[in-house]
Each structure stands twice: as C-alpha cells, then as structure tokens.
Amino acid sequence: MTRPYIAIRSGESLHRRTFDVLVLGGGIAGLTAAIGAARRWRVGLLTKSTFDDTTTFLAQGGIAAALGPPDSPGLHFEDTVNAGAGLCDEEAVRVLVNEGPDRVRELMEICPRFDKVDGEIVLGREGAHSVARVVHAGGDATGSEVSSALAEAARVGSRVQLYENEFVIDLLTVDGRCVGALTLNLDDGGLTLNMAMVTILATGGAGQVFGRTTNPLVATGDGVAMAYRAGAAIRDLEFVQFHPTGLAVPGQETVQLITEALRGEGAYLRNAAGERFMTEYDPRGELASRDVVVRAMMTETRREGSEHVFLDATHLDAAWLQERFPRVTAGLARHGLDLATQLIPVAPVCHYFIGGVVTDLWGRTTVPGLYASGEVASTGVHGANRLASNSLLEGLVFSDRVVRDLDRYVGRLGEDVRRLRFDLPEAASAARSSDAAAARRRLTDLMANKVGVVRRGDELSAALADLGALTTELQFGEMGAPEYELLNMLTLGTQIAKCALLRDESRGVHLRDDYPAIDDAQWRRHVTLRLPAHEREEGLLGKVERS
Numbered sequence: 001m002t003r004p005y006i007a008i009r010s011g012e013s014l015h016r017r018t019f020d021v022l023v024l025g026g027g028i029a030g031l032t033a034a035i036g037a038a039r040r041w042r043v044g045l046l047t048k049s050t051f052d053d054t055t056t057f058l059a060q061g062g063i064a065a066a067l068g069p070p071d072s073p074g075l076h077f078e079d080t081v082n083a084g085a086g087l088c089d090e091e092a093v094r095v096l097v098n099e100g101p102d103r104v105r106e107l108m109e110i111c112p113r114f115d116k117v118d119g120e121i122v123l124g125r126e127g128a129h130s131v132a133r134v135v136h137a138g139g140d141a142t143g144s145e146v147s148s149a150l151a152e153a154a155r156v157g158s159r160v161q162l163y164e165n166e167f168v169i170d171l172l173t174v175d176g177r178c179v180g181a182l183t184l185n186l187d188d189g190g191l192t193l194n195m196a197m198v199t200i201l202a203t204g205g206a207g208q209v210f211g212r213t214t215n216p217l218v219a220t221g222d223g224v225a226m227a228y229r230a231g232a233a234i235r236d237l238e239f240v241q242f243h244p245t246g247l248a249v250p251g252q253e254t255v256q257l258i259t260e261a262l263r264g265e266g267a268y269l270r271n272a273a274g275e276r277f278m279t280e281y282d283p284r285g286e287l288a289s290r291d292v293v294v295r296a297m298m299t300e301t302r303r304e305g306s307e308h309v310f311l312d313a314t315h316l317d318a319a320w321l322q323e324r325f326p327r328v329t330a331g332l333a334r335h336g337l338d339l340a341t342q343l344i345p346v347a348p349v350c351h352y353f354i355g356g357v358v359t360d361l362w363g364r365t366t367v368p369g370l371y372a373s374g375e376v377a378s379t380g381v382h383g384a385n386r387l388a389s390n391s392l393l394e395g396l397v398f399s400d401r402v403v404r405d406l407d408r409y410v411g412r413l414g415e416d417v418r419r420l421r422f423d424l425p426e427a428a429s430a431a432r433s434s435d436a437a438a439a440r441r442r443l444t445d446l447m448a449n450k451v452g453v454v455r456r457g458d459e460l461s462a463a464l465a466d467l468g469a470l471t472t473e474l475q476f477g478e479m480g481a482p483e484y485e486l487l488n489m490l491t492l493g494t495q496i497a498k499c500a501l502l503r504d505e506s507r508g509v510h511l512r513d514d515y516p517a518i519d520d521a522q523w524r525r526h527v528t529l530r531l532p533a534h535e536r537e538e539g540l541l542g543k544v545e546r547s
C-alpha cells in the first residue's frame with residue numbers, strides 16, 4: 001500500500017533554512033554534536049519538543065567511564081562485552097571505553113555539578129560493572145543536570161541556531177544523499193525545508209512503541225523510521241531492553257524508573273513471599289546484568305502467579321536515601337510510597353532501544369551525508385544487552401567523533417545544496433480520517449501483549465497479522481504530528497515483531513519462551529533491514545537481510 005508520508009497542501013509555500021550542519025534532536029547526542037560542530041560551521045538544531053522533554057533529561061544513574069585506578073578502559077571493555085551476550089562490535093566498544101574518560105572530563109567542564117566528596121568525584125556501582133565507575137550529578141538527577149548545562153551552553157556559549165517544537169517529518173534525499181529534513185512547526189503548522197550539507201540524526205529511542213515505558217512521550221522512534229524510509233540500513237530491532245525495576249503501580253503515563261544505582265548501593269529484590277531470590281540465579285545477585293535480572297524476575301512471578309516483585313531498601317539509612325536518590329524518593333512519594341520504610345513493587349518496563357540506524361566508528365550511516373548518534377544509532381557497543389550507564393557515554397563519544405569527521409562533507413557541496421529543489425507529492429485526500437490516538441493505543445497494547453518482555457512464535461505471528469490489519473485500516477486526510485508519529489511507530493513495531501520472530505533463540509534482552517537457549521551457530525549475527533530502492537516511496541515494510 002502506498003502511503004505518502006510527506007503531506008503538502010496544494011500551492012503551499014514552504015519556508016526554507018540553510019545550514020552547513022543540521023542536527024535533529026536535543027538530547028545529549030544532539031546537543032554535544034551541535035556545540036562541537038558550531039565551533040567551525042553554521043549549525044541548526046531542531047527538536048520536536050523542549051530541551052527538558054528528552055530521555056536524556058530523565059536519566060538517573062549516571063555515566064560510566066574508567067576515570068582512574070583501580071578501574072581501567074580494559075576492565076570497562078570486558079564488562080561491556082560480557083553484558084552484550086556475544087553481539088558487541090569490539091572495535092566500537094574499544095572506542096567507547098578508551099575515549100570515554102576524556103569526553104566525561106570535558107562534560108564536567110560544561111556541567112560542574114557532578115557529585116563530589118572532598119573535591120573527589122563520587123563513583124556509583126551498577127549491575128554487571130566489576131567496579132564502581134558511574135559518575136552522577138544531583139544524586140539521581142544526572143540527566144536533568146547534564147541536559148540543562150548542555151542546553152545552556154548551546155544557547156549562550158555557541159552559535160547554534162536552536163528551534164524547539166519543530167517536528168521532523170522526513171529526511172530529504174537527492175540521488176541517495178541526505179540533504180536535510182522537512183519539518184512541521186507545532187505552534188503555527190508551517191512547513192520548512194531545512195537544507196544542509198550534513199544531517200546528524202540524534203532523535204533518541206522508541207520506548208513509546210510499547211506503551212508501558214520509562215521513556216518520555218517524544219520517544220516514538222521517528223528517527224529510525226525516517227532513516228529506514230531514506231534507504232539507511234537499520235539493525236538489531238528485536239533487542240529492546242526492559243529495565244528490571246519500573247514502578248509497578250497503575251495509572252502512570254510514563255513509568256517511574258527506580259535506578260539500578262539503588263541495587264548498586266545495597267537494595268535487594270524480594271519475591272511475593274519476601275525472599276531474596278537473585279543469588280539463586282546468578283552469583284552477582286542483584287547486580288547481575290539486566291537481562292539476567294529480568295529473566296529471574298519473570299521466573300519468580302510466573303511461579304508465584306504474581307504481577308511484580310519488590311525492591312527492598314528498608315535496611316538503608318533513610319536520610320542518606322533521601323540525599324542520594326532525591327528524584328526517586330520524590331517520585332515514590334507521589335504514589336504514597338516510602339523507600340525507607342516500605343517494599344516497593346517493581347516489574348520489568350520497556351526502557352532502551354538497542355537497535356537502530358547502522359553506523360561505522362565515525363557515526364556515518366549507509367546514506368551519504370547522514371550521521372547518527374545516541375540511542376537512534378546502532379554503533380554495536382551494546383550487543384544484545386546494554387550495560388547500565390553506557391548510553392549517555394555512547395552519545396558523548398560518538399557525537400564527538402561525528403564532529404571530527406564533518407570535513408568529509410561540509411564545505412564541499414555548498415552551492416549544490418542551495419540550488420536543490422523538491423517536487424513534493426500532494427497529500428492523500430481521505431474521505432474519513434482515522435483516530436490516531438485510538439490507533440496508537442491499539443498498537444501499544446498489542447506490542448506490550450504479544451511482542452513484550454517474553455516472546456513466543458505464535459504470538460509474534462499474531463502480532464504481525466494485527467499490525468498488518470491496523471496498517472491497512474488507517475486512512476488520514478490532514479496529517480499532523482500524531483499521525484506521523486503513529487506511522488513511524490507502526491513501521492518500527494512491525495519490524496521489531498518481524499526480527500523477533502526471525503531470531504529463534506534467546507540472547508541478551510531477546511527472550512523466546514519457545515526457544516529458551518542461545519544458538520551461537522545460527523545466530524551470533526545481526527539482523528539488518530534495508531528498504532529496497534524500488535519500495536522507498538512506499539514507506540512501510542521492507543526486506544529482511546542477514547549480515
């Protein structure tokens with residue numbers, strides 16, 4: 001089915017902006033890239049909401065980096081690769097752990113509020129890290145401290161032109177090369193062609209595809225979907241990380257995360273009978289890697305017929321808990337819960353999108369002129385299971401690399417870019433328009449129920465049939481952000497289900513009830529998807545390729 005995803009009303013005039021470098025996204029990856037690029041180039045940064053409405057802003061635990069003995073990049077490398085269940089790209093991990101410490105030190109100059117005691121930086125411990133190596137700010141408010149500092153540096157200390165509430169509908173390509181992006185202003189409805197010699201995709205993850213998620217409402221996977229439509233290779237979509245400790249109480253729009261750093265500081269997991277169970281599953285106990293903890297929790301809850309387990313921090317000092325975890329304690333208080341005196345109900349919750357747009361070690365995608373960095377990218381550092389606190393680091397390290405690589409495109413194609421013209425298709429006119437909000441609920445329910453934390457072949461096939469039916473039923477006349485987001489989520493949901501069905505083994509965060517074992521002979525490889533050239537205008541479904 002042909003579904004035009006660019007909607008232009010007849011005769012409409014388009015605004016036009018021209019940059020050397022266009023950055024899409026205002027989280028840690030986008031802001032780091034924009035600030036770096038603006039030292040030499042004319043940079044525009046667009047975000048669909050505000051700078052305090054990003055996944056980065058919500059980050060709690062901190063940033064992992066081997067800042068000095070007894071830690072070392074070698075040790076950080078081992079922990080990352082061990083967590084990654086056989087699928088890490090070791091070269092990319094080497095880049096991450098070797099360059100990470102310098103990038104974190106640079107960030108500390110922009111954001112001086114990292115936690116210190118007697119002038120020494122405090123390091124936290126998290127699951128599957130063999131030493132304490134996680135720097136944090138404001139206790140568990142690392143994300144908001146870092147986001148605010150970076151946004152301020154972009155606003156005040158750099159020449160980046162910033163645009164909030166500017167929704168990217170699609171990437172613009174000419175002869176296979178990315179030349180910018182088409183945007184919709186969410187305040188006045190105006191459409192703009194943003195032309196650039198280089199575009200950096202930093203649009204974050206896709207947790208909203210599963211509904212029950214720690215991710216903010218903006219995390220609808222737009223970047224992966226638009227890169228796919230533009231012909232970029234995407235991979236590892238079946239690897240969706242569910243965090244073990246999402247607050248398990250009803251009625252939350254975005255599920256409150258209870259940071260792993262709490263278990264790092266000594267909190268326990270208990271089953272409904274009040275027993276600690278993690279040591280029966282892994283000698284590291286509560287500090288095993290996330291995939292191991294999630295599997296153990298699922299086994300316990302199935303055995304007991306319960307919906308959740310409990311996090312127990314009641315043996316830790318109340319005043320210290322308040323000081324070290326102010327965000328978590330305040331969030332729990334809103335639900336009438338007290339970390340210091342009560343067991344907290346927790347269950348796995350959709351948290352992090354490991355797959356994404358394939359990049360090389362310099363953040364280059366397979367589309368010339370298009371880079372990707374942060375959660376939208378698949379650099380290969382996370383393998384099949386991301387090590388805690390490695391993602392903010394990934395955004396810092398690879399955005400810096402993108403900036404260092406920009407000479408490849410910038411400065412060479414200036415006039416060509418300015419002369420480009422686009423013949424954009426007319427909007428489809430539908431007699432009746434579907435209810436995007438209702439369709440989004442249908443999509444997220446079926447993703448959570450049939451493609452969620454534990455998967456089965458028959459349910460995945462049923463999910464694909466349901467997704468196909470939903471896609472066929474939808475009709476839109478006037479297109480706005482909710483409709484574009486829905487189409488992006490449908491693209492991703494369909495591809496996630498497809499990849500999850502194909503991978504008939506359990507590895508890292510991908511758990512198959514019908515194939516519980518890891519199968520290295522068949523599956524120590526990635527599933528890569530690329531929309532064939534002749535289907536690119538059609539938008540939604542593509543071919544599967546193994547690499």
Ligand SMILES: Cc1cc2nc3c(=O)[nH]c(=O)nc-3n(C[C@H](O)[C@H](O)[C@H](O)COP(=O)(O)OP(=O)(O)OC[C@H]3O[C@@H](n4cnc5c(N)ncnc54)[C@H](O)[C@@H]3O)c2cc1C
Pocket residue numbers: 024025026027028029030046047048049050053054055056057058059060061062063064142143166167168169202203204205214215216218219222223257351352373374375376388389390391392393395
């Ligand atoms: C609750 C929580 C806690 C976390 N804690 C940690 C932690 O302690 N340590 C760690 O390493 N990781 C943590 N993570 C993961 C980490 O925060 C993210 O992976 C990381 O912040 C992603 O950064 P980013 O810049 O790639 O994307 P984001 O910060 O999500 O930014 C994406 C940007 O793209 C914009 N965007 C998206 N689509 C469009 C569009 N169509 N048009 C225009 N703009 C668009 C968004 O508006 C936003 O500005 C946590 C995640 C969550 C949810």
